[in-house]
Amino acid sequence: MSEQNxxxxxxxxxxxxxxxxxxxxxxxxxxxxxxxxDVGPMKWGGRGLEESSVKWHEAVxxxxxxxxGNTVTLNMNxxxxxxxxxxxxxxxxxxxxxxxxxxxxxxxxxxxxxLEDVSSVWDEIGDQFAxxxxxxxxxxxxxxxxxxxSWYPWGLHYRKSTMTELGLDPENIATWDDFxxxxxxxxxxxxxxxxxxxxxxxxxxxTFDILNARINGYQFHVDLLAGKExxxxxxxxxxxxxxxxMIPYMxxxxxxxxWEGMRDLLLQKKCGAMLMGSxxxxxxxxxxxxxxxxxxxxxxxEINPEHGRDTIDAPIxxxxxxxxxxxxxxxxxxxxxxxxxxxxxxxxxxxxxxxxANKGQDTSSYDPFQKQQLAVMGEAKYITQFLDRDTxxxxxxxxxxxxxxxxxxxxxxxxxxLESVQAQWDALPAL
Amino acid sequence: xxxxVKVPEYKNxxxxxxxxxxxxxxxxxxAWLFPIAWTIWSSLRPYNDVIANGVFSVPKTLNFENxxxxxxxMKLPMYLTNSFLITFPAVxxxxxxxxxxxxxxxxxxxxFNVALLLFFTAGNLLPQQLVFIPLFKMYLWIGDLFGNRAxxxxxxxxxxxxxxxxxxxxxxxxxxxxxxxxxxxxxxSAMVDGASVWVHYTQIILPLLRPPLAxxxxxxxxxxxxxxxxALVLMKSDSxxxxxxxxxxxxxEFVTDFNLxxxxxxxxxxxxxxxxxxxxxxxxxxxxxxxxxG
Numbered sequence: 142m143s144e145q146n147x148x149x150x151x152x153x154x155x156x157x158x159x160x161x162x163x164x165x166x167x168x169x170x171x172x173x174x175x176x177x178x179d180v181g182p183m184k185w186g187g188r189g190l191e192e193s194s195v196k197w198h199e200a201v202x203x204x205x206x207x208x209x210g211n212t213v214t215l216n217m218n219x220x221x222x223x224x225x226x227x228x229x230x231x232x233x234x235x236x237x238x239x240x241x242x243x244x245x246x247x248x249x250x251x252x253x254x255x256l257e258d259v260s261s262v263w264d265e266i267g268d269q270f271a272x273x274x275x276x277x278x279x280x281x282x283x284x285x286x287x288x289x290x291s292w293y294p295w296g297l298h299y300r301k302s303t304m305t306e307l308g309l310d311p312e313n314i315a316t317w318d319d320f321x322x323x324x325x326x327x328x329x330x331x332x333x334x335x336x337x338x339x340x341x342x343x344x345x346x347x348t349f350d351i352l353n354a355r356i357n358g359y360q361f362h363v364d365l366l367a368g369k370e371x372x373x374x375x376x377x378x379x380x381x382x383x384x385x386x387m388i389p390y391m392x393x394x395x396x397x398x399x400w401e402g403m404r405d406l407l408l409q410k411k412c413g414a415m416l417m418g419s420x421x422x423x424x425x426x427x428x429x430x431x432x433x434x435x436x437x438x439x440x441x442x443e444i445n446p447e448h449g450r451d452t453i454d455a456p457i458x459x460x461x462x463x464x465x466x467x468x469x470x471x472x473x474x475x476x477x478x479x480x481x482x483x484x485x486x487x488x489x490x491x492x493x494x495x496x497x498a499n500k501g502q503d504t505s506s507y508d509p510f511q512k513q514q515l516a517v518m519g520e521a522k523y524i525t526q527f528l529d530r531d532t533x534x535x536x537x538x539x540x541x542x543x544x545x546x547x548x549x550x551x552x553x554x555x556x557x558x559l560e561s562v563q564a565q566w567d568a569l570p571a572l
Numbered sequence: 573x574x575x576x577v578k579v580p581e582y583k584n585x586x587x588x589x590x591x592x593x594x595x596x597x598x599x600x601x602x603a604w605l606f607p608i609a610w611t612i613w614s615s616l617r618p619y620n621d622v623i624a625n626g627v628f629s630v631p632k633t634l635n636f637e638n639x640x641x642x643x644x645x646m647k648l649p650m651y652l653t654n655s656f657l658i659t660f661p662a663v664x665x666x667x668x669x670x671x672x673x674x675x676x677x678x679x680x681x682x683x684f685n686v687a688l689l690l691f692f693t694a695g696n697l698l699p700q701q702l703v704f705i706p707l708f709k710m711y712l713w714i715g716d717l718f719g720n721r722a723x724x725x726x727x728x729x730x731x732x733x734x735x736x737x738x739x740x741x742x743x744x745x746x747x748x749x750x751x752x753x754x755x756x757x758x759x760x761s762a763m764v765d766g767a768s769v770w771v772h773y774t775q776i777i778l779p780l781l782r783p784p785l786a787x788x789x790x791x792x793x794x795x796x797x798x799x800x801x802x803a804l805v806l807m808k809s810d811s812x813x814x815x816x817x818x819x820x821x822x823x824x825e826f827v828t829d830f831n832l833x834x835x836x837x838x839x840x841x842x843x844x845x846x847x848x849x850x851x852x853x854x855x856x857x858x859x860x861x862x863x864x865x866g
Contacts, residue, residue, distance in 0.1 A: 188825065189824065189825055190810065190820045190821040190823075191821065191822070191823060191824045191825075192645055192821070193824075194824070194825075195821075216808075216809050216810065216811065217810055218808075218810050219810065219817065219820030219821075219823075220824070220825035221820075221825070222804055222817075222820065226804065226805060229708055229805060229808075230808055232708075232712065233708070233712060233721065233725050233726060233808055234721045234722050234725065234726050234808060235808070404623075405623060405626060408623055408624065409624070409625075409626070418826075420825075420826045420827070421826065421827065423827060424623055424827055427619065427620060427623070428620055428623060428624055
């Protein structure tokens with residue numbers, strides 16, 4: 142794969158140099174591939190260089206080539222570097238289809254005209270997805286720019302064995318009072334009730350998200366993150382009042398540990414429950430199958446009966462087509478197949494453990510924990526993407542993250558902190 | 573001198589001074605060594621052990637499994653080839669251009685002589701992060717001009733050129749300072765003997781520059797080999813990136829096995845260490861030669 146890529150680039154360099162030497166200003170795209178099926182060679186930009194990610198990408202690529210007869214060049218990238226450099230990637234020489242995320246992170250680039258409208262693909266295979274996915278795939282102009290493939294829930298994770306020992310049943314916690322009783326009972330046994338780490342600044346956003354959605358509802362949460370509601374609203378203060386009630390049951394070193402510290406508390410049976418995205422479950426499996434089997438997830442309990450448990454943070458990963466790609470039609474064909482039931486099945490068959498975003502997916506290969514994840518996500522009416530995916534990037538990490546950290550440091554100052562958050566939002570330049 | 577040392581009080585104070593200095597130096601040496609020692613220590617521990625018992629626990633097992641896995645996963649031949657394709661031309665070009673400029677600014681006096689040297693040195697002080705967006709746009713623009721966006725962007729050539737541009741200032745500065753310590757009479761007699769500019773440069777100056785060139789070569793190789801930034805922002809394809817990017821193969825989007833990563837980091841650092849050990853004589857002599865003649 143790699144040698145081939147190098148070869149191509151070297152040749153195209155020579156070609157470029159030759160064209161330049163002749164003084165010809167070559168314009169227009171080299172590939173004007175058309176036709177319904179035969180769309181010419183296409184490129185797929187994959188995220189994640191770790192072994193497991195490369196493995197399933199290659200398996201799915203091979204399956205697509207076999208099914209369609211098209212040739213795909215797969216370019217795998219380091220997930221974090223890719224995310225940080227997406228702007229350059231899309232302005233430069235992007236692959237035709239590439240792995241990306243739904244919601245605001247997609248909209249931001251769609252608004253700049255860097256993503257290709259894939260509404261036509263939605264017309265073809267849109268019935269394979271729930272409506273909430275279409276909302277998450279839609280840009281601010283009402284067109285779709287994204288195709289969902291996989292997702293994971295943010296829920297209360299705990300060890301079944303620990304809860305049994307404590308005589309608790311988290312699956313039947315109905316209200317906030319029950320939840321507080323559970324935390325109290327865990328604390329009495331000498332364990333941490335609610336493990337939290339916020340060294341990275343983003344970890345505690347999950348707790349804020351779910352409290353806000355439970356207390357004030359989906360619409361208020363979304364509007365708040367879009368700047369349509371004010372952080373100085375009494376409703377937001379109410380959220381932090383609940384947050385503050387949980388602090389006595391947390392570990393004392395919240396600001397000193399990152400998500401790995403939280404995970405370790407659960408792994409080492411030092412805590413009752415923690416709110417986290419289910420992706421960390423792989424570490425339980427790494428440790429042992431028994432630890433993985435012990436892990437369970439339930440939705441965060443209801444607080445305000447008006448909203449029940451209707452919202453969940455379940456970040457959706459998927460695919461986009463780059464507007465600057467060489468073969469846009471090819472890119473559309475590619476993402477259509479990759480996100481379809483067949484494509485997702487090829488990915489499951491390769492041994493990748495994830496929960497498919499496709500409605501009709503055969504879930505027989507899922508283990509009980511995966512099925513439980515699906516159940517947790519399935520009961521929610523509204524899906525949010527997580528705070529740092531749902532709002533401006535120049536707001537989430539630079540403003541909200543330190544605000545929550547300051548709150549955890551000094552809960553009494555919350556009014557001052559919220560005023561500052563609002564002031565900083567107001568000071569942001571219009572997009 | 574000798575009488576002074578024989579005075580017992582003086583001798584003792586000198587000894588205590590030495591001891592205090594040794595302790596301070598020893599402390600700093602340990603502070604420098606600690607991260608490296610910790611990396612090696614981590615690289616020998618299995619991830620399982622660390623997540624089960626914590627980072628500061630006493631290890632149950634120590635083995636080379638992380639090294640085995642790191643080497644297996646890192647695709648070393650591909651990344652090392654890329655590193656070589658970037659580092660070698662970049663170092664050769666930098667030293668070549670640097671010595672040419674140093675030769676001109678130190679041997680010929682013209683109006684902008686000092687200004688030119690300052691210009692090169694000052695350019696070296698610009699932070700890379702400041703120029704990368706304009707540079708990125710420029711690369712794309714040049715590429716579009718020739719009808720091929722991948723002419724400089726996402727191409728090893730582009731990374732080599734920016735390394736040359738950035739390192740040239742430092743190379744020029746060091747080489748010209750060194751040349752200024754060499755008597756001009758050598759050059760004058762060469763000119764009297766009828767040496768052309770080119771002969772003057774290749775036959776007289778270059779041989780004289782060998783020590784600083786050797787030490788600069790070691791330094792530049794290490795810097796360019798260790799660069800992560802330019803390869804990351806100016807190249808889209810991971811398959812063209814150097815060894816520093818290989819470490820990304822060892823970490824996931826969310827979860828990272830830091831023990832495996834530690835082993836990978838050591839593997840990636842080995843070639844520079846090797847170069848340094850092989851060429852350390854040239855390196856040290858190059859550094860001191862310049863200083864004593866001042």
